[in-house]
Amino acid sequence: MTRVRFAPSPTGYLHVGGGSTALANWMFARQQGGEYLLRIEDTDTERNRPELTDNILEMLNWLGLEWDGEPIHQSDRSELYAAAAERLVGSGHAYYCECTTEQVQARNKAAGGKPGYDGFCRDRGLGPGPGRALRFRAPDEGATSFTDLIRGDVSFNNEAIEDFVVLRSNGRPTFLLANIVDDADMQITHVLRGEEHLNGTPKYLLLSAALGLDYHPVFAHLPLLVNEQRKKLSKRRDDVSVADYKARGFLPEAMRNYLALLGWGPPDGVEVRPIEEMVQLFRIEDVNSAPALFDIKKLTHINSEWIRLLDAADFVARGSEFVTGEDERAALTALAPLAQERVKVLDELPGYFDWVQGPADDPKSWDKGMKMPLALEALDAIIAAYDDAPWERDELHARFIALAERLDLSPRKIDAPLRVAVTGRTVGLPLFDVFEYLGRDETLARLRAGRARLA
């Protein structure tokens, strides 16, 4: 049975790159009818923060990427790694090293600036002890190769692989050791991870062989997600927190839809569609190997499509989280479909209802909309025309059109003064729906107030 895993490290919140990797694993597992497991790689005790695990799990859930079984924590499995390390020592595949990072760097600098461990302790026969790390004895010749589902055959000369640390001097395993031990133990059949791990794969394979593991997973290194500078997305400089996107009003449906489109495209070209369909169509072999730029503009567009796909009640429910104030929420509920087709991201919603308590205070809009003497004329005329009007949208619209005709003006010309008088803005929801919602008294009061302010 196909078994994949997503293995985040709780040294940061879930970011879109992680989301993308998780999604690929999830889709692949779903499609193959296999299992998608979660493994928390918390071997770096200095940097781990438990609340980040919560964030990761929460965001994975938000994205709808439910995992099978209970998440595994590497911090619970120290014995496994210790045993593996022991085996490496026993078979001569690893040795203890007492060099500090500074010492290694200093020697490298003296030797001409080549990075990497120089093998200083390789044959010193050191035993375990404080301050001593365990290093893997990488072969000096030969090559390590593998076939990647996305990249084809990849080969590394062992000569270029340094003696890397598998056990820190504090006794905790490094990522390299824990990773292979757990994948083998969990019987992961397909390792789908970011391209940044491509160079680590020969180490993984070497370790596996040295451990005597009869374990041969299939690899697929997914394209990196990059920013405008074509650099790997970074938590420090890029806007990548999944939680932030959620907070801004991006829908999980849209987020995973967009993520699925990075590095891959459905053969029929239909981009906006349920993830279940993506799962059917997805083919890991067809994933591109070139890095993909995370484009918020396109994400935003896809989000707007998903917003428009929501049924009205759902839209109101989700939108309400972004609208504060009882009255504003009531207006949202009443005018939902009109807002729904305008908003691209849910956090734009408050801006569409800032007229509920009274016209928004926006001098720019006022100056732009209240052009004299047109504004005065329009307001006087509409106040008169609405005085005895049945208070219903279509009727208000009809009288507005008739008025424009009588004044021999284009309707669009007299829209602005009315809109600014009532809502304070030159743009917004369809005017006559707003008038109807506000009611005769309130609307006329605002029109008169606007007129008074002009005179």
Place this chain on the structure above:
RNA sequence: GGCCCCAUCGUCUAGUGGCCUAGGACACCACCCUCUCAAGGUGGCGGCACGGGUUCGAAUCCCGUUGGGGCUGCCA
């Protein structure tokens, strides 16, 4: 520096030797629709990095160049 990966419109992609005068989507521009803004419709702009091969035929295969990226940590 070393090793590895990558290269189709600005961006995401379709394309797996003839269906390509290279298709779609986002963005952008114009027009239509229209009470504003959206939505929608129509049209437009725009690309196979370069050079060699292989082949009757190459965006597709091979080599090189150039360019970009990743890794090079007792982070993952």
